[in-house]
Amino acid sequence: MSGGGTATPGDGEAAPGGGGGVKKRDSVGIPGSPAHLIIKDLGEIHSRLLDHRPVIQGETRYFVKEFEEKRGLREMRVLENLKNVIRETNEDTLPKCLETMQDNLNQVLQRLQAVNHSVCRLQQMEQEQRKIHNEHIPASEKQRVTQWEDFMREQHKKQAGVDENHRTAIERLKEQYAEMEKDLAKFSTF
Template sequence: MEKIAQDVGDIQSRLLDHRPVINAEIRYFVREFEEKRGHRESRLLENLNKIVLETNEQMPDSNLEDINRQLSDVAKRLEAAKHMAERVQQRELEAQQSTQLQANMECLKDEWAEFLKEQQRLKEEVDEEHAKAVEQLRTRYSEMKKDLTKFTPL
């Protein structure tokens, strides 16, 4: 029974214990990046740092003043360009509003023409009704005048 337990333990350690495999992978990784590459990345970073430090030491203060002056000139130019772009945008907006205003004016002119036609039609109707009323009054008064002449002695 002990031999079976020992065999089961060996099988379990081989199947479920991954530490030896992981340790081997870690050793391979370390050897690959530290030994074979020979700290190439760290040397590259050190060289870049040295170049940056040398450049900072060599750059005189006058260059910084020139850079600041140039940056202020660029900022002024950008502000002028922004102002010009805003003016162009304002002109386009005014032109668009002008075309809308013209379209509204045309619409209003058409409506005004329709209104005048309607007013002319209504005026003609009123004139016709007035003429009919005048004619009726004339005929009525002429009949009354005839009746009156019948009753008056001559």
């Protein structure tokens, strides 16, 4: 036993110096005994369920084999290609794109300024026309009102003239019919 304590005969160990004491725990250490088999089974169960070192070691070996041996330097080549593409883009493509974009943007800006100037002129012309139109409308409206009033006076005069002609025509017809009746009455009395 550990701990440096002395064993007593009741602990299952033989008394020192004496012979013949029977160890109670000796049966555990005997190969083939039921306790020994149970301990052996418990060790196997422990190693299978709780000891993950063999599985982890196998996975580690597979990982190393997969990424270092089989693939070789493929990832390094891919990364190198990406680095070259990025460098080429930064040094060549990006400056060309910026230059083209600035040229085109300058042209677009000039066109937009020209269009803006034209639109401003059109708006100004339209405002002037509205102003003239708005000033002209009241004068023309007054003129139309005056013309309408003159037209209506003239129509009333014409109507009065037509009414007068009609009345005189009716009077003449009445007189004519009256004379015709007199003449008819003369002829009918005979």
